[in-house]
Each structure stands twice: as C-alpha cells, then as structure tokens.
Amino acid sequence: MVYLDLLLVGFGRVGRRFTELLEEQSVRLRGEYDLSWRVVGIATRRHGTAYDARGLDLVKARRLAGAGASLASLTGAESGRTIAAEASGLALIRHATAESAARRMPQLVVVETTTLDVERGQPATDHVMAALRGGAHVVTANKGPVAFAYREIASAAGVARRRFLFEGTVMDGAPLFSLVRETLPGVRVLGFRGILNATTNYVLTAMEEGRSFERALSDMQEAGIAEADASLDIDGWDAAAKTAAIANVLMRGSVTPRGIERTGIRDISSKRVLDAVSRGRRVRLVASAEWVDDRLAGRVAPVELDEADPLARLAGLQNEVVLKTDLLGPIGILQLDGGLAQTAYALLADLVTIAKGLSRGETSAAPPLR
Ligand SMILES: NC(=O)c1ccc[n+]([C@@H]2O[C@H](COP(=O)([O-])OP(=O)(O)OC[C@H]3O[C@@H](n4cnc5c(N)ncnc54)[C@H](OP(=O)(O)O)[C@@H]3O)[C@@H](O)[C@H]2O)c1
Structure with missing residues (x-):
C-alpha cells in the first residue's frame, strides 16, 4: 500500500471539489492503485491555516470554508497544534515538510490550487519550490508555476527526486501533458x-x-x-x-x-x-x-x-x-x-501517477518533458 499525506495550499472551488472527489473515489484508489491518503494540512489566504499530522476532517473543512469561516477550529488543542492558524501557505509547507521528514511520516504531496497571478506566478512558484526542496511531491492546477518557472521547477524536482505534475493547468481534466509524456x-x-x-x-x-x-x-x-x-x-x-x-x-x-x-x-x-x-x-x-x-x-x-x-x-x-x-x-x-469536476480529476490523476511511481519503487523524478 502507498500512503500519501496531502497538504492543500488553496482551498477554494477546485481545492474543495478535489477533496470531495478523493472521498468519493477512496475505495477505488485503494482497490485499484493501493493508494491510501489523508489530508494533514490546509492553507488559505484569508480563512486561516490548519495542520494535524493525524489528518483533518474534510467535511467540516468544506463546511467552514464554504461559509467563509476560519479553518482554525479544525485543529483543537488536543491535536497538538504546532503552527499558528494565521500562518501563510509558505510557512505551512515548511512546517509540514520538516515534520514529515523528522517524524518519518508518509511521503507528502503539496496540492497547489491558489489563485492565478499573471504578473509573476507568485506565490505559487515559491510554494512549489519550497515543497520540492523540502522533499514533497507537487500537483497543481495553477498555471503560474509552469507559465513562469517551468525549467527551474523541473530542475529542482530532478534534484529532489520528486514529481511535479500539473495536468489540471490546461484543458481541465483532458490529458494533454501526460498524453505526450506517456504515449508519444x-x-x-x-x-x-x-x-x-x-x-x-x-x-x-x-x-x-x-x-x-x-x-x-x-x-x-x-x-x-x-x-x-x-x-x-x-x-x-x-x-x-x-x-x-x-x-x-x-x-x-x-x-x-x-x-x-x-x-x-x-x-x-x-x-x-x-x-x-x-x-x-x-x-x-x-x-x-x-x-x-x-x-x-x-x-x-x-x-x-x-x-x-x-x-x-x-x-x-x-x-x-x-x-x-x-x-x-x-x-x-x-x-x-470541462469544469470543476474535470479539474479535480486532473489532480486525482496526477496523484495516482505519483502513487504508481512509488509502488514501482521509483525514487527519482521523471525528467522534464521535451
Ligand atoms: N475554477 C476552475 O474551473 C479552474 C480550472 C482549471 C484551473 N484552475 C486554477 O486553479 C486555481 C484555483 O482556482 P479556484 O477556482 O479554486 O480559485 P478560488 O476559488 O478563488 O480559490 C483559491 C484558493 O486559494 C487561496 N489562496 C489564494 N492566495 C493564497 C495564498 N497566498 N496562500 C494560501 N492560499 C491562498 C484562497 O484563499 P481565500 O479564499 O482565503 O482567499 C482560496 O482558498 C487557480 O490557479 C485557477 O487558475 C481553476
């Protein structure tokens, strides 16, 4: 069985739909791909940050975020909260990657779905780079990192021997990048x-x-x-x-x-x-x-x-x-x-690609596409 801990950076329409799909498809993911997952952290811009290494309650998280409320109450005092509810996405990534390494937790996957910034692709690119450097894989639907810093990110993924996958950035769930990577x-x-x-x-x-x-x-x-x-x-x-x-x-x-x-x-x-x-x-x-x-x-x-x-x-x-x-x-x-359901599927498909690589014993990231 491949166990993955997920850290959601961005929890808007795409992030929330992705968690619904994960829950709906949990049995299939276990049965067909030996993939077991839990969400250990969520970061937003204005609705707080939550982290619990034992896993978060996603139904409650969606209810809070959907109502525009803070996610702070997701982690009670008994969870041993170790990061401030107002911490940034970057701080959460650094915290979670350090915890994951120190406590020998399952491999971490950062799921980046923050708002698109067409000026500089930030802070998404910083999120992706911090995640890879901290030893996490990354899947994203945010076009910023591939549109602004693909070479740099692909090289960092290679050095870290981690995957950087982004199928949801173009044409929602239709397999464009993976089609070329896997079949051409x-x-x-x-x-x-x-x-x-x-x-x-x-x-x-x-x-x-x-x-x-x-x-x-x-x-x-x-x-x-x-x-x-x-x-x-x-x-x-x-x-x-x-x-x-x-x-x-x-x-x-x-x-x-x-x-x-x-x-x-x-x-x-x-x-x-x-x-x-x-x-x-x-x-x-x-x-x-x-x-x-x-x-x-x-x-x-x-x-x-x-x-x-x-x-x-x-x-x-x-x-x-x-x-x-x-x-x-x-x-x-x-x-x-195309739409939200298909974009959520692209994230799920990327997650399965990571799980399949791990179960084959791959330790290195795939080389950048041509
Ligand atoms: N919607 C689609 O159909 C679709 C399809 C393909 C790709 N995408 C891409 O997917 C991404 C997410 O889209 P969406 O529709 O889910 O957007 P959204 O509903 O506006 O959600 C964006 C999320 O990112 C959070 N966020 C923004 N800046 C942040 C920061 N600096 N640190 C941490 N969290 C931050 C927001 O938090 P707050 O709510 O607290 O501000 C919110 O939770 C975008 O990059 C978009 O281009 C969307």
Missing part, C-alpha cells in the same frame, strides 16, 4: 493551435445565440468556471498563461504570459459576432504558438474562423488543442465538457 515517445511538438479558455468560448457562443456578453459571463462566474478575477479570462490572460505553459513544457520554450501577444474579447460586440455568423464564419479566441526561426511566437486573439475549421465547431465549455508534431502530423485533443 520520440515525438517533437512543433507548434499548436487551440481554444483553451472555456469562459470566453461560452460567452462568444452565447452571443451567437443572441444572449448578452454580461449575462453569459455571469453564468460562468456563478458556475465557478470563470477565474476569481474574470478579467483574466476576458482579456486573454488565462489563455496566454496556458499558451506559455504548453510552449514551455511541450515545445522547449522559455516564455511567460507577458511574452505572448494577447488580445482578449472585451471589445467584441454582438454585432461583430452575428455578422460573422451571417457570413458562415465564427469568432473564437484562438491561442497558438510556433517557432519562427529561433523565436517562440505565441499569440492569443479573437479570430474569425471558417465554419469548416475544427475549432469553429467548439461551443460553450468545449476546448480543443491541435498539436503540430514531427512524426504524427497534427493531432487533436478535444474536451467536450
């Missing part, structure tokens, strides 16, 4: 084109049906799919961060979201969307990257697509990436239904 040996990704942001795709297709930009956006906010700050979706930052992530991980690039040429959909009018439809075309927010000479050119922009273009067919929450490869030609990965 020897293949080089030369470029890609895709629709990567569900919120803007939903808004644009709702406008084709005569609904307003504002109403469609508020649907996405209510569903918990838009970023906490929806301007990150509307102004193309989320898609730019995903473009940087794909370029860095799959195309050996070294770009940040700021290096991606970016236009969002804020200024797209219903008239423009409906005009395009009347001419048999579709406006979509298209993300792409390719090598031009020695420069990686990444771009996010609203583009009018011919109806025959596979990306033009995507409606609502659907996402697709078409990778241009040297040995296979173009291959597409299509996600018909």
